[in-house]
Amino acid sequence: MPTFRTPLSTVVEAADGTLLGARVAADGQWRFPPPDSLPDKYVTCLINYEDRFFRWHPGVNPVAVVKALTDNIRAGETVRGGSTITMQVARLARGNPDRTYGGKIIEIFSALKLELFRSKKAILTLYAANAPFGGNTVGIEAAAWRYTGRGTDDMTWAEAATLSVLPNAPSLIYPGRNSDQLRVKRDRLLMALAERGLMDSLTCSLAMSEPLPGAAMHMPSLAPHLTSRLWMTSSEKRVRTTVDPLLQHAVSELVNSHQLSLEGNQIHNAAAIVIEVASGHVLAYAGNSTLSDTTGRHGRDVDMITAPRSTGSIMKPFLYAGLLSSGVMLPNALIADIPTRFQGFRPENSDFTYSGAVPAGDALARSLNIPAVHMLRMLEEERFLSQLRRMGFTTFDKPASYYGLSLILGGGEASLWELAGAYASMARVLNNSLDGTAAADDWHMPVIQSAVLSPQSSVSSLWIRHRRRHNPDHEGRRDSNLQSPIGNRQSKIENRNSSVLPNNVSQATDPSLTPASIWLTYEALRRVNRPETETGWQYFGGAPEVAWKTGTSYGFRDAWAIGTTPAYVVAVWAGNADGEGRPGLSGITSAAPLLFDIIRLLQPASGSWFSRPEEGMTLVEVCSSSGFRAGPDCPDRREEWVPEAGLRSGACPYHITINLDPTEKYRVSIACAPPGEMVSRPWFVLPPAMEYYYRMRNPSYHTLPPFLPGCADDMKVQSMEFIYPPRDARIFIPRNLQGKLMSMLPEIAHRRRNAVIYWHLDNSYIGMTKYSHQTELQVGEGEHIITAVDDKGVTVSRKFYCIGTF
Numbered sequence: 001m002p003t004f005r006t007p008l009s010t011v012v013e014a015a016d017g018t019l020l021g022a023r024v025a026a027d028g029q030w031r032f033p034p035p036d037s038l039p040d041k042y043v044t045c046l047i048n049y050e051d052r053f054f055r056w057h058p059g060v061n062p063v064a065v066v067k068a069l070t071d072n073i074r075a076g077e078t079v080r081g082g083s084t085i086t087m088q089v090a091r092l093a094r095g096n097p098d099r100t101y102g103g104k105i106i107e108i109f110s111a112l113k114l115e116l117f118r119s120k121k122a123i124l125t126l127y128a129a130n131a132p133f134g135g136n137t138v139g140i141e142a143a144a145w146r147y148t149g150r151g152t153d154d155m156t157w158a159e160a161a162t163l164s165v166l167p168n169a170p171s172l173i174y175p176g177r178n179s180d181q182l183r184v185k186r187d188r189l190l191m192a193l194a195e196r197g198l199m200d201s202l203t204c205s206l207a208m209s210e211p212l213p214g215a216a217m218h219m220p221s222l223a224p225h226l227t228s229r230l231w232m233t234s235s236e237k238r239v240r241t242t243v244d245p246l247l248q249h250a251v252s253e254l255v256n257s258h259q260l261s262l263e264g265n266q267i268h269n270a271a272a273i274v275i276e277v278a279s280g281h282v283l284a285y286a287g288n289s290t291l292s293d294t295t296g297r298h299g300r301d302v303d304m305i306t307a308p309r310s311t312g313s314i315m316k317p318f319l320y321a322g323l324l325s326s327g328v329m330l331p332n333a334l335i336a337d338i339p340t341r342f343q344g345f346r347p348e349n350s351d352f353t354y355s356g357a358v359p360a361g362d363a364l365a366r367s368l369n370i371p372a373v374h375m376l377r378m379l380e381e382e383r384f385l386s387q388l389r390r391m392g393f394t395t396f397d398k399p400a401s402y403y404g405l406s407l408i409l410g411g412g413e414a415s416l417w418e419l420a421g422a423y424a425s426m427a428r429v430l431n432n433s434l435d436g437t438a439a440a441d442d443w444h445m446p447v448i449q450s451a452v453l454s455p456q457s458s459v460s461s462l463w464i465r466h467r468r469r470h471n472p473d474h475e476g477r478r479d480s481n482l483q484s485p486i487g488n489r490q491s492k493i494e495n496r497n498s499s500v501l502p503n504n505v506s507q508a509t510d511p512s513l514t515p516a517s518i519w520l521t522y523e524a525l526r527r528v529n530r531p532e533t534e535t536g537w538q539y540f541g542g543a544p545e546v547a548w549k550t551g552t553s554y555g556f557r558d559a560w561a562i563g564t565t566p567a568y569v570v571a572v573w574a575g576n577a578d579g580e581g582r583p584g585l586s587g588i589t590s591a592a593p594l595l596f597d598i599i600r601l602l603q604p605a606s607g608s609w610f611s612r613p614e615e616g617m618t619l620v621e622v623c624s625s626s627g628f629r630a631g632p633d634c635p636d637r638r639e640e641w642v643p644e645a646g647l648r649s650g651a652c653p654y655h656i657t658i659n660l661d662p663t664e665k666y667r668v669s670i671a672c673a674p675p676g677e678m679v680s681r682p683w684f685v686l687p688p689a690m691e692y693y694y695r696m697r698n699p700s701y702h703t704l705p706p707f708l709p710g711c712a713d714d715m716k717v718q719s720m721e722f723i724y725p726p727r728d729a730r731i732f733i734p735r736n737l738q739g740k741l742m743s744m745l746p747e748i749a750h751r752r753r754n755a756v757i758y759w760h761l762d763n764s765y766i767g768m769t770k771y772s773h774q775t776e777l778q779v780g781e782g783e784h785i786i787t788a789v790d791d792k793g794v795t796v797s798r799k800f801y802c803i804g805t806f
Ligand SMILES: [Zn+2]
Pocket: 623, 624, 625, 626, 630, 631, 633, 634, 635, 652, 653, 654, 655
């Protein structure tokens, strides 16, 4: 029984069967896996040319064999083979050796056996898949792409005839040399078809007037990086992907044009991926710019969708969602935004300002770095890392101590693939909980391979939806099926039948982010267009509703932008594959414009938005000033929807009740005023360092009134606080040329504008400050205590450890 053990090309198809790209087989041949079916015109041409009685003979045609034998004896050489298509399959399986009588006998027996065990259709397919077509082109499908530039679907009679005669003399295809001979063979076949009544004479003469194919063309290359990825990772040779070919083309063009616009700033690479939320299907995969790179140095063949890169701020939403899920923090609780030194690093906001204190949701929307580090400290690095791993991130494989708190500012790496997968999973978990169709496997990484391989079902639901969108007759009937429970359930079933992942990607598990926390995170990200930090936000004014986040890695190496709608996730990266940073590269300027161009492609009309989850949320009374749960002293309260876990969070720590004199200009205490003459008032009091920055941005903030003269401060309220150095800090101080330590600058915030502070280092007086409390200090190596005493005798001190460096 003849079998084919030849290596095959990897063929990558879109969801509807469109060829996205292919790679040559291990032996350098374009040899596609056998097709599911053959075009009718080609079958007609092939049988009429090679083996008219194919459908009736048992593998061998005795009449043809005898005729060939007598012709050959008469001519004294081999002028015809008398081989049936079945016998030719047998010969191709033997590696297409020279024709000999011995070989012919083997082929006759193999052919008889083939006919016994295989259908006529299967034998024809074997022939078509393995026939030589000149050069390194094998099989009808590869030949169609190489010589007609199209697949086999809509082959003309002239093309079918040319491709039928070609395996008989494959060298004829070389352009120019033998085109007359090839034309004669083709036209003779076309005329024979007309004579036999298989086509009318007009069709025949039109077919004969068609030009012959020219030089072999390049294979389509709609998704070169995806083709390479599947070539390397998929065990299948014909891979049906989930990609939408029209969208793929459009997204690739956008990636190229945006990369071209960044080329002036020496930014040579960009990538984008589009994921359908409901199914997790990858609809477009542009792994890099495909513009020609004449220098060859820009790494445009590198797939930037799978490359791990520094994350910048793009992980912050996961932290916010994690904190809300755990109940540690309420959505708009105030978070400190003051100069802070953590474990040996001092983060700065991108605009180098401090707000004193910001609601957590605003801190996320404005992508403030200092509050993000405070928030990571609230959740703890270990817990956040474990959350990221359960979300499916494979790149955070070091212990928490390796990353420290800088984890949230880009201290780790992630790929666009896993980031897009995590954002899409969040949206899916939320959608499905809203629909009541939540399932344990809602959280998963993107799906690229569709299990559907039969051409019958090749028209995916996606494709239909795509076309309907442009067809008003089908208006909306199932257009919105992504939001309907039925649509979701169908997508989910489809997904469960898919072979989910290329084998090098690990599966995600459920990170237990609650739908409530995800919804609140998207609400915060929907507000990401705030003029005070995101310059250029106006540019995106007319954009469709989208929750989005940008990120810029340290050293301007990576620009990220990821946007989510209830139906799609779009993730974009721009930068240099070799890691070279460029000043001016940022998520907002270099990645967001591409993100919004792609989102506009997906949603010509404004879509619906995520509704608030009914379950897992509860209305609580929060303090209007602090966003914490309202305490007994909080005067202004509002009701806010928070995750149920948030009921465990603490009450507002910033409101206290103070006693004032009847004019309400001075504070008094029981020691200096009769109880009847005291007025009690709730007062919003931030710690001094937070207050110092907060009141500059919030004119409605009133500092505590001074004490009535002669009335002692009962010191219930801290009046001053160190901004620098932090508690128990290890401070590295450079030495000057003489080897002496340079000075350091301790700083204090005081509530009272006219306070005077007296500074002491290790119990020696060193100086005094007024209004602005910063002092220059010379210290030696080792442990020190700095003490500040104000004019009322209030004392604060800090211990720190000084390490000299060169
Ligand atoms: Zn309060």
